[in-house]
Amino acid sequence: MAANNSGGMHSAPLDNDFAGADDLVSDWYIYETMEPAVPQDDTFSSVIPECDPTISPRLYHICMAPVSLAVLLGLSLLVKRRRLHRSCWNGIPGLLSPANFLEEEGNRGLVAAVFGILFSSLCVLILDKDPLPLITHPSQSSREYWKILALLYYPTFYYPLIACATVRHRVSYLVGSLLSWCHCVVHIWQKVDCPQSPKIYRYYSTLSYVPIILCLVFLSLWYPALLIRSFTRQEETLDKEVTGRGYYKKYLKAVLSKRPRKGSSTKMEENLLSRLQMYLRSYMYTPEEGFRIPLKLVLSMTTAVIAVYQVALLLLVTVVPTIEIIRAGMTKDIVMLLVQFGLVPSDNPAVPGDMEKELNTVKYYLWSLEVCYICSLVLCCLLTFTMLLRTLVMHRKNLKALYQGAVLDVFYKAHILRPSRRAIVCWMSFASFQTAFACLGLLIQQVIFFICSVAFTFLFVIPLQSGMNTYLFKVIRNMWPFWLTLVVAVIVQNLAAHYQFLEQHPLQKELTNRRALYIVTYLLFPINVLVGVLAGVWRMIISGLYNAIHFCQLDISLLNRSVETFDPGYHAYCHYLKIEVSQSHPMMKAFCFLLLQPPKPERQQGLRASNVEEGIQLMQPKKAPLSRARLKRSRARWWLAYTLLNNPSLMACRKTALSDPTANGIQLSPTKP
Structure with a gap:
């Protein structure tokens, strides 16, 4: 009995200890045992079971x-x-x-x-x-x-x-x-x-x-x-048997039907509204009669649009549900930790009392972060689609210029429009490059615009709404003499350059007061260094934004003209144009189809049926083919002259033909006996 009692006496503290340990364990794993205060979001992947469709x-x-x-x-x-x-x-x-x-x-x-x-x-x-x-x-x-x-x-x-x-x-x-x-x-x-x-x-x-x-x-x-x-x-005609023959004829008719507009030499008065309309039209691709975008460009634009959709969808579903889960699961303990680090403002951070106000502030910050992310993603998608439409406009402009032989209007130096090994490789990979550049451009834009929107929201919008001063406002307030000095220096230099250092004549402008100009240049050198630092920061921001927005455009180079060949996207685009123009020139195709067009036998058959008399049968075949052949030769020469005038690059392909005396419809005179 004693032993049992002693065992019972010893077991009671042990039971109490184990009970205390259970309490510690339950407190340690409190988030696993207790019911969640906030209902779990549906975006958790563990909640959604695996699904096997009927047709796997x-x-x-x-x-x-x-x-x-x-x-x-x-x-x-x-x-x-x-x-x-x-x-x-x-x-x-x-x-x-x-x-x-x-x-x-x-x-x-x-x-x-x-x-x-x-x-x-x-x-x-x-x-x-x-x-x-x-x-x-x-x-x-x-x-x-x-x-x-x-x-x-x-x-x-x-x-x-x-x-x-x-x-x-x-x-x-x-x-x-x-x-x-x-x-x-x-x-x-x-x-x-x-x-x-x-x-x-x-x-x-x-x-x-x-x-x-x-x-x-x-x-x-x-x-x-x-x-x-x-x-x-019904049965296909010859025009439909040859691929694209109808388009080449339409292109030829559209080119030949163009007439110079009356009064085109007079300069039209352009106001701000008309300039704005012309600028907006340059970014909107509208179909043009007689011209059709090549198939490769249609494929590249289609895959680029799908790429933008896929990347935007992935960016959206990866980040936004996560932010919503964090906002729904935010607790006062986490808010207290953020207050201690100074990330969340609090009226009395030393006394951890009621954190309801701070909790609402954190949730508002997370909501603002979500809004910034969605707005930047929408803006990036709109900018990418706009740049793709602008790309179509530039493609049509460049192709039409190269069709006319204006090589220097597209390239900064003369190029020979003929196939090559690099041109073929670039032509094959052009649509893939356009798709990949659209994906990367959207990613880069999203990172840049999201950072900019978050900085603007948390440094300007939220402080102005809450009426509190942030570190940025404190820096601007403490450094106002510095900013005022820079502004005054820039204004003084511009005024002095306009009124003191520039002498304006009716026909020309000359420098004046050179001694004062040298003195001001020397005295303002330190201040201009600081202005240059700000200008360098602005240059970096503008360069980054411009390159990020135009990253998906392959028709322009993001590098200088002397080194633009190191830009792989623009390099592929230039060689792509060479293949398209040299192999799919619509004027050249229309010219070839006109040459290959067989003569129509209806008139000859009717002529033979009407020629009953023997004399007419003997004389008519000699006269009619001569006039018809002369008409065909004249037409062929006019087509050839028009083609070569609009595309001088084809002249090199005719050098071997020009040496032939029978070329161009010239017939050798028969040798006299």
């Missing part, structure tokens, strides 16, 4: 990849080759061309939609844990290798969607309709089954697939329209 991405790709490959091989066998040769590209079935990038096609929207699907798929796989859908749950060490393989897999996977339009056959239109419908239905089904995902934000996966779904819906409507058009349209 792995099953979708396992089924569609062989189908895409079979469609590609079938179309190649259907269209490509009729007889076998030893040469791989001339005999056996080869890979279909995705699009004629150097020609004008009617399916430009279809090609742009496929490129939009391809780029959006690449954006999704960067943050996906399974970069290659055929391989699930890869190891961390092999994940980067699968990403590299996915960069080649997705272009192959979506290749039939763009190749079906190149074939221009009813079977290809039917197959394209079926493929686009399958892709579209599966993607919509997957997002309806699983609209939420634990990746970054619950709706990020659905929002990131919006461009893919929109492009697939566009393809699902475009291919059936092409199929219906193929049944309702």
Whole structure:
């Protein structure tokens, strides 16, 4: 009994100690045991469970990849080759061309939609844990290798969607309709089954697939329209067999129909409003009759817009929900810590009493931070879209200038517009460069404008609202003699330069009072050094803002003209223009089509039917071809002269032809016996 009592007596303190330890443990893990004071936000990834759609991405790709490959091989066998040769590209079935990038096609929207699907798929796989859908749950060490393989897999996977339009056959239109419908239905089904995902934000996966779904819906409507058009349209004429022939004729007619405006020599009076309207029009691209933007530029603008959307979406869902979670979970203990560090103003920071006012202040600061972030992101997107529209205007201006042979209006030194190794490489990578530069430009702008907006809000707006003085206002108030000295020095120099050191005559201006000028220059040298420091800071700010805003524009260089070749974006743009102008000159194409146009046999047949008499049959074939040939030669010479006047760079291509005495329609006189 004693032992038991003694054991009980000894066990009571132990129980009390364990109870105290439990209390300490419960106090230590208080945030895990107690109910949360603030309801948990839905943006926590742990709250959202994993969702497996009915048609998993792995099953979708396992089924569609062989189908895409079979469609590609079938179309190649259907269209490509009729007889076998030893040469791989001339005999056996080869890979279909995705699009004629150097020609004008009617399916430009279809090609742009496929490129939009391809780029959006690449954006999704960067943050996906399974970069290659055929391989699930890869190891961390092999994940980067699968990403590299996915960069080649997705272009192959979506290749039939763009190749079906190149074939221009009813079977290809039917197959394209079926493929686009399958892709579209599966993607919509997957997002309806699983609209939420634990990746970054619950709706990020659905929002990131919006461009893919929109492009697939566009393809699902475009291919059936092409199929219906193929049944309702009659047999194609020669103008439609040659790609872009109708556009080249329209361009030629638009150029020839231009007349000089009456009174263009008189100078128009321009006021401030008209100048502002002209400046705003220079940033707005409007279609122009007779001119069409090349296909490569359409693709680059499409992918650049999608890139801006994807990057803006990622920046938005990464930061804003986090700020909302921090604001909702802010407690008085954290506010007390911020007050002790001096980050939050308090009436009596030494006495930690009621922190309700300080808590509201911290939440207001976080709300202001969120507003600054969203406003800066919206401003960056608007600026990027504006610069892209400005890029289209400059593209059209530069292309039209180069079409006319005005090389020095585009480049600061003469360039030979002909293909080269670097030009071909730059032409192939131009659309990719434009997309990448749009992404990086948006990121740089967001960082700069967010910092500027936060500084302006917390250094000017909030102090003015609360009526308190911050360190910036204290510095400005204490240094007012310094700022006043700089302002007075600048004003004095400008007034002295205008009234004392400059002598104005009716026809010229001359320096005067040179001795006083030298004295003032010497005396104001120290003050001008301080003014130069402020001017240097302003130069740095302006340079940073200008380069950040115009970073996505490849038609201008961010470097000096002497070193602008070191700018990779502008370097690629210049060589891209060389390929486009030398290979897709619309005037040259129209000229070639006119030369290749076969004679119309209707009149000859009617003439032969009416020539019944033998004398007329003998005489008419001799006279008519002579006059017709002379008319054709005259027309060809006029077209050639007009083409060479508007594009002198083609003169070098005719040097070998000019040495031929039969060139240009000149016929050799028959040798006399």
